[in-house]
Amino acid sequence: MRLRRTGTVSADARVRHYDELDEETQVVVRELAGRPRTAPETDDLDDGDVVKFTDYYQVRAR
Template identity: 75%
Template sequence: MRDTDRRIRIRRAGLISEDARVRHFDELDEDAQDAVRELAGRPQTGQEPTDLDDGDVVKFTDYYQIRAR
C-alpha cells in the first residue's frame, strides 16, 4: 500500500478515453487485485494500492475506472 492517506473508489466505466491506461485484472499485483475484488461496483472506498492510479481502467468482470482522493 502507498504511504499516503489516499482512498480509491472503483466504478463501472462508461466511455473510456483513448489515452486511458487500461489494465487487465491478472496483470495487477495482489494488493490491487484484492482492492478491485472488494470495491468493484460497491459504493465504498478503500486504501489506494501502489499498482493503481487515479484514472486507470481495470478490465475485471466489466471495465472499472479508478478514482483516488
C-alpha cells in the same frame, strides 16, 4: 480510492487488466467492484486508470 463502472474508455486512458495486477491490488478490486466503498490507494493503480475486471472500472483517488 474508489472504482466507478464506466461504459466508455478514452483512447488515452491507461487500461490495466485484472490479471496483470499484483495480488494485493486484485483483492482491493474484487472488494470495490460494483460497491460504493473506498479503500486505501495502492501503488499499482493511479487516479484515472481503467481496470478491466468483470466490466471496465475507472479508478478514482480520494
